[in-house]
Amino acid sequence: MKIRFSQETPKGKYLEVDCENQLVQIIFTWHSLDAIEDYEMTLENILNFLLYPEEVIKGHANRYIAHRRLNHHLARVVYEYDGRNVIVITFYISYVNRYFREGKYEDKILS
Known part of the structure; x- marks a missing residue:
């Protein structure tokens, strides 16, 4: 995974990420960037x-x-x-036993 392009926009931060021979276009909203910072995570972790x-x-x-x-x-x-853009709305950390459903996939960004 490699970030090919990054630019701030009115909505947040726009990234073009090269991953498994696919170019994925992602916008992190300002709210999501604040949440990532609050949890002391990196953009690479969230990606x-x-x-x-x-x-x-x-x-x-x-x-x-x-x-x-x-x-x-x-x-x-x-x-x-x-x-074509993936918009990251927010990020947070919760407890596994509250939300995890043992590996169900209702969507996949990388096909």
């Missing part, structure tokens, strides 16, 4: 959670939630699509 999740479940209003376990905790990346 790994988003692009290589252990499961993805459907959320509200055509959104998806990518899950990745962190011991007894669960990293949750909430995203949606706007055309």
Whole structure:
């Protein structure tokens, strides 16, 4: 995985990420960037959670939630699509036993 292009936009930070011979266009909203900073995570951590999740479940209003376990905790990346762009809405950490569904995939960004 390699970030090929990065630019700030009115909505947040736009990235073009080269991953497994695919170019993925991702916008991190300002809110998601604040949440990432609050949890002391890096953008690379969140990209790994988003692009290589252990499961993805459907959320509200055509959104998806990518899950990745962190011991007894669960990293949750909430995203949606706007055309070809993946829009990361927010990120937070919860407990595994509250949300993890044993590897269900309702969406995959990388095909």
